[in-house]
Amino acid sequence: MAxxxxxxxxxxxxxxxxxxxxxxxLRILAEEDPDREAFVFYGYDQKRQxxxxxxxxxxSTNTAxxxxxxxxxxxxxxxxxxxxxxxMLVAIIGVTLAGGIPFFSPGNLKDGTDxxxxxxxxxxxxxxxxxxxxxxxxxxxENIWPRSEKSSEKVPSLKMILFNGTGPLDSGLTSSTLQxxxxxxxxxxxxxxxxxxxxxxxxxxxxxxxxxxTGAPKTVTYTHFGTLNWTxxxxxxxxxxxxxxxxxxxxxxxxxxxxxxxxTEGTTRIFVDNRxxxxxxxxxxxxxxxxxxxxxxxxxxxxxxxDVINMPSLVDNFKNVKHIYMGGERMKKVxxxxxxxxYCKYLSTLYGLTEMGGSLVYSNTTSPFEDGIVGKPxxxxxxxxxxxxxxxxxxxxxxxxxxxxxxRLVAYHGMEQQFRQTVDNENWLHTGDIGHLRDDGxxxxxGRYKEWISSGTNKFFPWMIENVLGTMPGxxxxxxxxxxxxxxxxxxxxxxxxxxDMRLTEEDLKTFxxxxxxxxxxxxxxxxxxxxxxxxxxxPLLGSGKIDRIKIGAMAKERFGL
Numbered sequence: 001m002a003x004x005x006x007x008x009x010x011x012x013x014x015x016x017x018x019x020x021x022x023x024x025x026l027r028i029l030a031e032e033d034p035d036r037e038a039f040v041f042y043g044y045d046q047k048r049q050x051x052x053x054x055x056x057x058x059x060s061t062n063t064a065x066x067x068x069x070x071x072x073x074x075x076x077x078x079x080x081x082x083x084x085x086x087x088m089l090v091a092i093i094g095v096t097l098a099g100g101i102p103f104f105s106p107g108n109l110k111d112g113t114d115x116x117x118x119x120x121x122x123x124x125x126x127x128x129x130x131x132x133x134x135x136x137x138x139x140x141x142e143n144i145w146p147r148s149e150k151s152s153e154k155v156p157s158l159k160m161i162l163f164n165g166t167g168p169l170d171s172g173l174t175s176s177t178l179q180x181x182x183x184x185x186x187x188x189x190x191x192x193x194x195x196x197x198x199x200x201x202x203x204x205x206x207x208x209x210x211x212x213x214t215g216a217p218k219t220v221t222y223t224h225f226g227t228l229n230w231t232x233x234x235x236x237x238x239x240x241x242x243x244x245x246x247x248x249x250x251x252x253x254x255x256x257x258x259x260x261x262x263x264t265e266g267t268t269r270i271f272v273d274n275r276x277x278x279x280x281x282x283x284x285x286x287x288x289x290x291x292x293x294x295x296x297x298x299x300x301x302x303x304x305x306x307d308v309i310n311m312p313s314l315v316d317n318f319k320n321v322k323h324i325y326m327g328g329e330r331m332k333k334v335x336x337x338x339x340x341x342x343y344c345k346y347l348s349t350l351y352g353l354t355e356m357g358g359s360l361v362y363s364n365t366t367s368p369f370e371d372g373i374v375g376k377p378x379x380x381x382x383x384x385x386x387x388x389x390x391x392x393x394x395x396x397x398x399x400x401x402x403x404x405x406x407x408r409l410v411a412y413h414g415m416e417q418q419f420r421q422t423v424d425n426e427n428w429l430h431t432g433d434i435g436h437l438r439d440d441g442x443x444x445x446x447g448r449y450k451e452w453i454s455s456g457t458n459k460f461f462p463w464m465i466e467n468v469l470g471t472m473p474g475x476x477x478x479x480x481x482x483x484x485x486x487x488x489x490x491x492x493x494x495x496x497x498x499x500x501d502m503r504l505t506e507e508d509l510k511t512f513x514x515x516x517x518x519x520x521x522x523x524x525x526x527x528x529x530x531x532x533x534x535x536x537x538x539x540p541l542l543g544s545g546k547i548d549r550i551k552i553g554a555m556a557k558e559r560f561g562l
Contacts, residue, residue: 011378011381022224026093034054049086062094087164087182105118110139126162128161133166164182201223201224207219210355219412220354220409220413242267247289247298256299297321300339302328348364351375356407360383387400395439396438447461455488460492465480475499478496479552481552496535536552
């Protein structure tokens with residue numbers, strides 16, 4: 001590892017790159033230990049299902065053969081609109097083995113227009129969707145492909161829909177256009193009937209959408225090589241191995257949630273229906289799973305961590321847990337203070353982007369904690385911090401964080417201009433995050449350019465204000481957002497979510513802010529003191545589980561008619 005006075009750092013590679021495909025890895029792992037559990041799933045009904053290494057290979061291979069016989073070939077784009085389940089796992093791996101490229105849509109609108117738009121953007125030829133006769137998703141199916149010869153007007157490229165659910169085929173669609181995914185699983189296909197495609201490490205593996213937390217989502221193209229190698233680098237940094245049993249609730253459609261660590265290490269993955277973690281009503285059951293499955297590595301997003309800490313009786317469920325890691329948000333000091341030594345020995349934060357995968361890791365064992373710390377680059381990662389002119393700044397100075405590695409995204413699908421705005425001619429990926437490099441090689445993130453609250457000529461990061469708001473008695477979560485002001489451009493709105501059973505008013509919040517913030521900054525003139533005060537009754541989340549700051553800003557503007 002080399003550092004200098006300039007804010008540049010890199011971490012050399014000590015492992016040989018994995019020049020393999022998902023197909024290669026599935027076969028190797030099944031041959032090594034066919035009867036070992038590969039995946040364990042708990043559905044919304046709280047029932048346990050599992051697959052061995054051999055079972056996941058056999059099921060996904062058989063599904064791939066069905067898909068090939070149905071018309072999937074190398075390069076076919078397949079839309080997947082599903083929640084985490086054994087069926088989703090087998091489906092996306094089956095698509096890959098068939099040579100198809102899965103892309104993922106959350107399906108938020110009842111009429112299916114968001115799904116239709118995405119399928120048309122990516123020329124989706126197949127759709128795999130959770131749907132049973134009579135439910136909302138079944139209505140989406142009939143809207144996408146209605147009982148009419150004019151059906152191709154909706155999604156001209158669509159050839160077949162596979163539904164994961166139940167229901168008689170009385171919708172007017174023929175078996176050649178609508179089929180049951182579960183039938184694919186049940187009906188064996190002779191190996192002599194199908195020619196499986198030959199895949200290469202640089203072939204496209206999947207399209208992952210960015211979270212859209214700072215604007216419209218972009219479709220990130222990843223290869224087999226890229227996905228396996230950024231995962232391998234993070235595995236080494238976080239001591240994840242074949243012996244690990246990892247609890248990770250993230251959806252397979254998210255780059256962190258994709259079944260990566262099984263493919264690289266053979267790690268047993270324990271996962272659940274995402275509705276259980278987002279609802280906040282199943283905390284005790286989730287912790288029981290962690291204990292029952294002897295999980296030693298646990299991914300704990302901030303909202304679940306808060307739920308766990310607020311139920312101290314559950315600490316015994318973590319007796320097997322050695323390592324908790326977080327990602328997708330700034331690590332709060334309350335997590336650092338509350339989790340280490342009680343719920344885990346090691347606490348890490350994983351910094352990354354959909355475009356680059358996991359890029360930096362901080363662990364409590366390596367360096368002292370500081371608000372905003374995201375750690376040091378993983379093996380194979382370069383980092384520099386630049387000013388607005390593109391020059392590398394001195395260590396300790398703030399600037400934009402840029403990353404470079406051999407496994408970054410290869411494209412934004414259909415968005416060449418946006419790709420060139422993100423990845424420059426020297427292959428540096430511009431993250432849009434602002435931070436500085438500490439003397440010890442750790443990076444401190446201050447926020448995103450797009451999160452800046454710009455008031456007059458002064459700019460404030462939300463966390464500067466949120467650190468103060470978080471000291472108010474009775475608050476559970478706090479957010480500072482910029483709202484329109486006709487004179488200054490933006491002013492600050494303090495948004496607070498009270499703790500359960502706590503009665504807080506907007507006047508209480510205003511009084512607190514009056515006692516904490518100067519009305520006029522002694523140095524800048526314009527203060528970061530909140531002008532508006534908003535008591536929230538819910539926290540909007542993106543499909544990835546990240547907090548939707550854009551939505552919070554929109555709620556604040558609506559509340560005050562701005």
